[in-house]
Amino acid sequence: MAGVGLRDRQVRDSWLADGTHERFGVLANAWKETLRDAMADIAACREAAKVGVKRAIRRHTADQSEQKRLYTLLKADRWVEDRYLSRLMRTHWRRGKNRTxxxxxxxxxxxxxxxxxxxxxxxxxxxxxxxxxxxxxxxxxxxxxxxxxxxxxxxxxxxxxxIDAVDMKTSARPCGARVVGVDKGYTEALTDSDGNHHGARLGALLTVESDRLKERNRRRAKLRSIANNTTNRAKADRIRRNNLGTVKRDRQAARHQAQVRTEIFTAVHRVVDTAATVVAEDLTTTFAGRGSRGRNVNRRLAGWTKGVTAEALKNVSERRGSALVHVNAAYTSQACHRCGSLGRRSGDRLHCTQCGVVWQADVNAAINVLHRHRDPDITLHTPHRRVKQIMQERADRHRTRLPVPDSSRRPAAESETSTMLNSEQ
Structure with missing residues (x-):
C-alpha cells in the first residue's frame, strides 16, 4: 500500500539513485518511457476501480457527510487510511497483466x-x-x-x-436534430425508438465466429492431448510447432474484431445521422439472470460486444456534436412501453398480458429507454428494486383508468401501432 499515489518520476529518480537502471541493459529513453507507460496503466486500473467503490459507498450509507468523507479519501488516494475503503479497493481493483x-x-x-x-x-x-x-x-x-x-x-x-479527431472525415458529418432512444442488442447492434434496426450483421458475425472457435478449440485440445501424452518426442514437437501456434489464430481474431468494430461504428453513425441527443441504457450495472441458458447461448452471449458499442456511442457522439445521455437500464426490456406493466419476453417478442399486445422486444425496449430520459422518478442511480416498485405503481394507476380489455373493440390507431411494431420482427 505504500506505493499508492506514486508517480513515474519518483520511481525513475529512485532507480537512478540506487543504480537499478543499470541492470536493464537498454537506453535510458526506452526504460523511462516503458516505466511511464506501466505507471499510466496502473493509474487507469485504479481509477476504474473507484467507479465500483463509489457505487458500493452509495449502497453502504445514505449519510451525506459520511459519503463526502469517503469520497474525499478516495479522490485523494488516501483510501489506505480507512479500513472499509481499503477492503473495497482490494475487491474492485483487479491487478492486470503487464503488456510491456x-x-x-x-x-x-x-x-x-x-x-x-x-x-x-x-x-x-x-x-x-x-x-x-x-x-x-x-x-x-x-x-x-x-x-x-x-x-x-x-x-x-x-x-x-x-490523430486529432477533428481531422477525421466523419467529424465533418453533422448530426440530426431529434432525441432518439436506442437499445443495444446481440442480433443487431442498435435498435432505435423509431423501429429501425442498425448493424443487422452483428449477430451473424458473432454467432459464426463463436461456433468456429468452438470447433477449432475442440480440435486443438485433442492435438494438445496427443502431444502431451505421446512418448514420441519428435511427434510432439511437430504438433506443437505446426498445429498449436498462435500467429494464424491471432491474425484471425484481429480480422474478426475489425469486422465487428466496423459494423458497430457504422450502426452508430446511422443513428447519429438523425439524432441530436442519443439516449442509451447504462449497462455498467449487472443484473442477475432469471434463468439458465444452454451452453451454446451462454458462449455466444459471452462474446457480446457491449463495450465496443459503448465506446462507439461515446466517440461518434463527441466527434459529430451529438449529446449522449445514459439512463437507468432496469426493466427496460421487460416492461410494456404503453402501460408500464411487466410482460413475458419470448425471443424477439414481448407479450403484454395487461394490454393484450405483442410488441417487437427491441423496439419496445428502445422506446422505454427514450421514456427514461428526464424521468422525474427513475434516475440513473435509482436501485433496480425501487425502479420495479415505481413501475408497478404506475401500472396500477394506468390499469384503473383502462376499460376491460376487448381485442374486438381496440381503437384503430392502437391496432395500427401494434401491427407496425409486430412487423419489425
Whole structure:
C-alpha cells in the first residue's frame, strides 16, 4: 500500500539513485518511457476501480457527510487510511497483466521516416545499441507522427499513434436534430425508438465466429492431448510447432474484431445521422439472470460486444456534436412501453398480458429507454428494486383508468401501432 499515489518520476529518480537502471541493459529513453507507460496503466486500473467503490459507498450509507468523507479519501488516494475503503479497493481493483513485454513507446523526437528509391516508406527508431537505428518498412504512404507505440505481434510490428479527431472525415458529418432512444442488442447492434434496426450483421458475425472457435478449440485440445501424452518426442514437437501456434489464430481474431468494430461504428453513425441527443441504457450495472441458458447461448452471449458499442456511442457522439445521455437500464426490456406493466419476453417478442399486445422486444425496449430520459422518478442511480416498485405503481394507476380489455373493440390507431411494431420482427 505504500506505493499508492506514486508517480513515474519518483520511481525513475529512485532507480537512478540506487543504480537499478543499470541492470536493464537498454537506453535510458526506452526504460523511462516503458516505466511511464506501466505507471499510466496502473493509474487507469485504479481509477476504474473507484467507479465500483463509489457505487458500493452509495449502497453502504445514505449519510451525506459520511459519503463526502469517503469520497474525499478516495479522490485523494488516501483510501489506505480507512479500513472499509481499503477492503473495497482490494475487491474492485483487479491487478492486470503487464503488456510491456512485447511493446515499446517511442517519443516524437526519437524517430523519423524516410522514402527509399523505390518509393517505400521506412520508419527509423532507436535500437538497443547507442547511435544505431532500427529501420522498419511500412505498408502505408502516410508517415506516423507524434509519440508511437511499437507492438511486436505475430512476427510483425504494429505502429500505433494518435490523430486529432477533428481531422477525421466523419467529424465533418453533422448530426440530426431529434432525441432518439436506442437499445443495444446481440442480433443487431442498435435498435432505435423509431423501429429501425442498425448493424443487422452483428449477430451473424458473432454467432459464426463463436461456433468456429468452438470447433477449432475442440480440435486443438485433442492435438494438445496427443502431444502431451505421446512418448514420441519428435511427434510432439511437430504438433506443437505446426498445429498449436498462435500467429494464424491471432491474425484471425484481429480480422474478426475489425469486422465487428466496423459494423458497430457504422450502426452508430446511422443513428447519429438523425439524432441530436442519443439516449442509451447504462449497462455498467449487472443484473442477475432469471434463468439458465444452454451452453451454446451462454458462449455466444459471452462474446457480446457491449463495450465496443459503448465506446462507439461515446466517440461518434463527441466527434459529430451529438449529446449522449445514459439512463437507468432496469426493466427496460421487460416492461410494456404503453402501460408500464411487466410482460413475458419470448425471443424477439414481448407479450403484454395487461394490454393484450405483442410488441417487437427491441423496439419496445428502445422506446422505454427514450421514456427514461428526464424521468422525474427513475434516475440513473435509482436501485433496480425501487425502479420495479415505481413501475408497478404506475401500472396500477394506468390499469384503473383502462376499460376491460376487448381485442374486438381496440381503437384503430392502437391496432395500427401494434401491427407496425409486430412487423419489425
Amino acid at each position: 513485454h512485447n511493446q515499446i513507446v517511442v517519443r516524437s523526437d526519437q524517430h523519423h521516416t524516410m522514402i527509399d528509391s523505390r518509393g517505400r516508406l521506412w520508419l527509423a527508431v532507436p535500437g538497443l545499441v547507442r547511435r544505431q537505428l532500427v529501420k522498419i518498412p511500412l505498408n502505408t504512404t502516410v508517415a506516423p507522427t507524434g509519440t508511437l507505440r511499437l507492438i511486436l505481434r505475430g512476427g510483425r510490428v504494429e505502429i500505433h499513434y494518435q
